[in-house]
Amino acid sequence: MNFPGLDGNTALKARLSEAMASGGLSHAYIIYGENRDTLQRLADILAAAMLCSGADEKPCLGCRDCRKVFGGIHPDIKPVLREKDKRNYAVDIIRDMAADAFVLPNEAEKKVYVIPEGDCLTHACQNAALKVLEEPPRHAAFILLAENPGSFLETLRSRCIELFISSEPSETPADDSLALEFISIFENGDPLEMVSFAVGLEKLDRVELMDFLTGLNAALVRKMRLDITGDRERYLKVCDLVSRLIKMAQSNVGAGSISGALAVCANTILK
Ligand SMILES: [Zn+2]
Numbered sequence: 001m002n003f004p005g006l007d008g009n010t011a012l013k014a015r016l017s018e019a020m021a022s023g024g025l026s027h028a029y030i031i032y033g034e035n036r037d038t039l040q041r042l043a044d045i046l047a048a049a050m051l052c053s054g055a056d057e058k059p060c061l062g063c064r065d066c067r068k069v070f071g072g073i074h075p076d077i078k079p080v081l082r083e084k085d086k087r088n089y090a091v092d093i094i095r096d097m098a099a100d101a102f103v104l105p106n107e108a109e110k111k112v113y114v115i116p117e118g119d120c121l122t123h124a125c126q127n128a129a130l131k132v133l134e135e136p137p138r139h140a141a142f143i144l145l146a147e148n149p150g151s152f153l154e155t156l157r158s159r160c161i162e163l164f165i166s167s168e169p170s171e172t173p174a175d176d177s178l179a180l181e182f183i184s185i186f187e188n189g190d191p192l193e194m195v196s197f198a199v200g201l202e203k204l205d206r207v208e209l210m211d212f213l214t215g216l217n218a219a220l221v222r223k224m225r226l227d228i229t230g231d232r233e234r235y236l237k238v239c240d241l242v243s244r245l246i247k248m249a250q251s252n253v254g255a256g257s258i259s260g261a262l263a264v265c266a267n268t269i270l271k
Pocket residue numbers: 051052053054059060061062063064065066067
């Protein structure tokens with residue numbers, strides 16, 4: 001499995017990759033962690049892996065489904081939100097989710113319900129979700145996010161796979177200065193600057209080039225998530241370009257050709 005933008009958590013990643021390789025992901029997860037952004041990031045990655053229609057390792061980051069999930073616009077990702085002025089979810093919201101789960105997905109083979117504030121599910125809400133978690137339709141999956149395992153009834157926890165995620169940075173934080181430089185040049189929109197940046201990439205070795213491309217992919221995903229007012233379509237196009245370049249790099253295409261393709265294609269998107 002790919003985990004764009006998620007640092008550390010080696011054991012968790014290994015566990016999920018193994019599950020994916022041996023039959024696929026579960027239909028229900030509870031993810032615990034202190035940092036909302038990290039929780040949401042893993043939820044996006046799991047949801048993308050479930051919906052991904054690409055042939056490569058999932059989430060492939062390049063297919064239509066992946067791009068829509070990470071762009072926050074996939075119609076088969078269903079955020080389940082509580083009413084703004086209420087402290088907890090209303091039971092009816094959970095009943096509606098359970099009923100809606102039996103409606104077929106719009107575009108993908110699955111639909112994923114994400115409950116971002118699992119700590120705000122009352123016992124009545126959790127009881128209302130038990131049946132659909134026990135016997136969900138084949139196309140439905142559920143991801144609950146929470147800070148505290150104590151929020152949940154044992155009956156609910158036993159129907160879900162529980163994951164604990166840490167937001168500690170990895171031991172060796174990745175150097176994403178090149179990725180940030182690319183984004184800044186892309187935003188400035190000067191084609192000559194882009195060409196000279198790309199020429200600089202030619203001196204990278206294979207590993208450095210791959211680090212730059214995967215770091216850029218993660219930085220773009222973060223950018224789209226944080227800056228929802230920005231030009232999302234343009235960023236989706238760059239994400240698409242970067243995942244194609246990653247494939248080129250994986251099949252041993254040299255740094256010169258990749259940097260050339262980056263300059264030409266990025267400038268096409270700039271126009
Ligand atoms: Zn995909």
